[in-house]
Amino acid sequence: MKEAITIKEIARRLKISPSSVSRALQDSPRIGQKTRKAVQDLAAQLRYTPSQTARNLRRGKTGVFAMVLPEIRENFFSEVVNGVEELAFLHQYSVALYQSHDLFEREQQILAMLTRTQVDGVMLSVAKESRQFDHVQDLIDRGIPVVLFDRIPPNIDTHQVGCDMEKGAMEATRWLAGRGFKRIALLNGPQPLVASEDRYRGYIKALLAENLPVENALVKRVDLSPEDTIQKMTQLLSAIHPPDAVLAFNDYVALDAMQACRKNGLCINTDISFVSFANLPLTAYMDHSPLASVEQHPYQIGRKAVDILLSVLDIGDVESGFHRIMLEPELVVRVVS
Template identity: 70%
Template sequence: MKEAVTIKEIARRLMISPSTVSRALQDHPRISVATKQAVRALAEELKYLPSTTARNLRQGKTGMIGVVLPEIRENFFSEVLNGVEAIAFDRNYTVALYQSHDRYDREKQILDVLAAQRVDGVLLSVAKESRRFEHIQRLIDLQIPVVLFDRIPPDIRTHQVSCDMEKGAYEAIKWLAGRGHRRIALLNGPHPLVASEERYRGYINALLEEELPVENALIKRVDLTRADIHQKMAQLLALPEPPDAVLAFNDYVALDAMQVCRTQGLRMNQDIVFVSFANLPLNAYLEQPPMASVEQHPFLIGQTAASILMEVVQAKEPVTDWKQVMLEPKLVLHNGQG
């Protein structure tokens, strides 16, 4: 690989000081127009590229932020990343992407690595296995800014960006009740996830308001694996009075559960109706998608989280006013449903 051209090389050829070259490249007013023109012409001829590493070191920054999410293959998180990169690229920041694969030990190891690298900040959506959060607090104690998004653990005082899943679940149940459904099941996510508890509260509140039955038998928690989803959906269908509608944790859970219903001869969106979360783009290509899905605005979540992090990183004084941004959900109907 060809050795990079440095400011010292430009200075040597023009027989001026490296500091003069640096100021000329920065358009310093005390450098003459002739010198600026000469420096820029030679820099272009030699294909000089400024060293962002050197600049960041002078500013006490690395120019890098860490993004830690459960699974990049999930459309929601890939869209979040797109939103993050849109902001980071515009601010000349490098994004270091890590996947926890929903494992606590891996998440902890990743945050230890990012702390050792002294990244300028971290965006994090916690793994479903995580029950303890000292590893997150350690970053905050090291004064490395942290913005939590989507999956947000309780009792961590830092910046947060999410979508109002309680309201999304509430509106989904109200919509189902308005269509005449009376036995509505909940295929919820794992217990530790705050997002699961938010869905549960919205589900219960809407049922109570509609004077519909609240039955433990209609509420199932899944670990988000296909095997567990299939098992829990089969249990719901085996009830003496099975559900006529299901609110699923996300579109992936809904699609796996719908497979079980088909094997038992049920007609989708007729014998049983599914409403879920995430509003995956693939729904537009399915002949029988969930009847409706709650849009969580992942791209906007990524943009908002990254913007907050950039603001904190570039602040001259420590930021202790924790920002908590909660976006409004939107129930999106599929296949022309009304």
Template identity: 75%
Template structure:
């Protein structure tokens, strides 16, 4: 194994001080151009790699941001990660990724580990099981910056980045009404999620404005598993007055519900139609995808959340008199298909 190339080793070969080498590697204008070029040339020839761990220890930081989310396999969250990583890596930080798998106890355990290991900041989207958020508050109370994104719990005072879900649900339901649908059902998410309540409020608001029926039988909550979605969609289809359209919690829920409809012999976008959230790219390959989907801009959410965390960490954020930064992106209804 070759000896590790260090700043001190480069300094010895050039007969200059280690501090001069360090500044030259950072292209500091206080060092003459001739010396900078000599240092950088030798560093390249020797394949010098900076020791970021040592550098971070010197400044009393870890250089690590943690991202805690429900499931990386969901396209929405993988796009969030893309937005985070691009900005964080460009600023010489490392990203540590953790999945709660939508389990409350696992989420608590992850945050406890992060607190013990003194990460510099946390980006968090809470698990669907989480109803008590003291573990989140404990992290904040320890002085660790936390940016909540997408699934944002209530009454937690910290930085937030999300999408206006209620507005998206309202626009989607209004659009279905304009298309002539009369019995619009809602396949909503689990109760603990604030975003489920936001979907419900937008849905009800649109129905009221268009004088469409508001019935408890048309609103079903699902736990986001295929089994529960299948059960709740079956209940809708076998009711005395089944829906002619469904607003689904997201594209994954819509796809499971569409499968049930096909098993009942229904033609999608003729006998029954769907609008959902997430705007998954894979739906472009379906013969009869949901008519439309709400784009929530996950990449932008990830990038904005990382931007806030970097600014807080470097103490250069202007909050305009506010204690925390809160960003709410505007959704877009993307029409994919029309009936007929």
């Protein structure tokens, strides 16, 4: 590969100082018109491209945002990435993507590495294993802007953007109750996730509002793996009084639970029905999809996270006025029962 043409090379060829070349390229009036034209013509001839790294260093920035999320293969997180990249690239920022694979230790290692790597900001959705967050606080204490998104741990003062899952769970449960379902179960996520507790609160509020029974036996926590979900769904079906509908943590959990129902000879949306979260596009191609799903607006979450970082960097103060944005959920009805 040919060496990139630098300002110093242009200066050497024209026998002027590098600072004069820099000013001429910026069309500064401090440089005579004849010199400006000579510099710009030679730069065009040599196909000179300004160094973005050098420009960022002059601004005291790196031009890089880091994004740490559980699994890129999940449609929700890939849509968040789409929103992040589109707005970041529009503002000439690149995005470094890291996956925790829902492992606490890996998340710790990634954030520790980011404390040693120069980035202008970090967007983080915590791993399901994470129960303490000193590694997150360490980033914040070092003055690195941190935006927590979707999976937002409690008691951390920093920027946040998510969707109101308590409200979404309440609307979804009440929607099922309004269609005559009486025994609505909850296949919830792991306890450490705040998102799981949000769903639980919304579910309970809806049952109370609809005068439906609140039974511990109708609530199961899953570790989000297919095996555990199938096991917990099978437990629900083997009860003396099984559910006639299920609110699932997300569409993936709903799809795994449906497998258990089919293995037990049940017909989806006839013998038992599902409502879930995430609104996966693939369910549109299913003969028997969940009746409805709560849209969490992942693309908008990604854009809002970048918006926050851009705003913080523009102001230059990472400690004042933490941004907390909570988007409104939308219950997307797929099948009218």
